[in-house]
Amino acid sequence: MKKKGNEALFESLSKILRESVIAVQGTVQPNPQVRNGWELLASRIDVLSASAAPLPLPVADKVGAEMDTRFDNRFLDLRKPEHRATFAVRSAVLAALREHLAAQGFVEVHTPKLAGAGAEGGATLFETTYFGRKAYLSQSPQLYKQILMSTGLDRVYEIAPAFRAEPSDTVRHVTEFTSFDAEVSWIENQEDVFRLLEGTVAHAIERVRAEAKDALALLHADPKVPRLPLRRLPYAEALEILRSRGKHVRDGADIDTEGEKLIGSALAEEGHELYFLTEYPTSIKPFYIMSKPDEPDFSFSFDLEYKGDEMASGGQREHRYDVLVAKMREKGLNPDGFEFYLKAFRYGMPPHGGWGFGIDRFVQKLLDLSNIREAILFPRDRVRLVP
């Protein structure tokens, strides 16, 4: 826009406030001085929607903004291309998961998010009312996807919100997250589950690299495609690694965050960003996980770790009715409250296994985002319920 030639138009242009929505009519012509090689010589400018000032959040300015300010004004925050890029990547991840699992014969399902009873007991549930009755927001599709294993829908997955009323205040927890769950029948053993999960994750990273190049460049991210099979690190070996690094974890106890990070850096030194931590003690896993027949204190369970953070947990499920009921009692749960679930095990249930995988966390680690909230459009945490 030049002042000489059309002073009135220049004047009106200079009155337009930042972030206004405008329509410009004019001539496009090449110009080597301009970044993209083209410039638009305006002959007419219409303001379709004027912006107010000052902006509650800088968009094109030199100054930054704190996370809280950003999430209070997410619509403006997302006008920054590098913030939008995260969601292009997230979308590519989701497309890749669906594409890959469809090719493996999976069916995408949806299970209820309103439930009459707590799924696994212990976990903190959001309570709500349902026509005068108590109801809860689902914290996991676990029991439903297992029920489906008795139906002939042998391979299912679900990508849906999950709710946890745990007051966790960390960069990797939110109260509403997107869970990618899968469950597979007729498995031989856990290896079948490992292969499916690692193949799916590797495919997702490959596809993001291929299809979200611009977004990755904006985010200065360069995720590595893992070599398969991923390292399987049994719990007992993990404890040894910790001991060799001066950290003692009692055999049978859970590995705390510090330990998890130590193992993460140990395996990173061996070149493993992604790996399975396997065969956890039975005592720290839920009732539906199958114990090892030869060492019942340990289980056919696993976590998938990525850059020292937990992405998924899963395992082979206990499909034998009597054993399952006994395990519930051992964990202090009353089987009567789970009749809707147990019923499905009484009339023929194939051996099966699966996982629950955190999409938001995966996008966070994939892009090395410092906070999981960055990977969510409108995050929900202990204090944030708006917008």
Place this chain on the structure above:
RNA sequence: GCCCCGGUGGUCUAGCGGUCUAUGAUCCCGGCCUGUCGAGCCGGGUGCUCGGGUUCGAAUCCCGACCGGGGCGCCA
């Protein structure tokens, strides 16, 4: 919930007992300049989270509330 750190114009910051009628940037307003830039220059505008206390004097020190950041627990 516990531990550590912090709350200064719309936004992001400097200041950490008097020299603060508070720094710089951004933004907005006015002016100048300008062929490429989240351009530049000049002038103006907007602020110490709230409530107590200490002190001759508090943005600055103490206590509390509220809010935020990080860590832990827990997990996806």
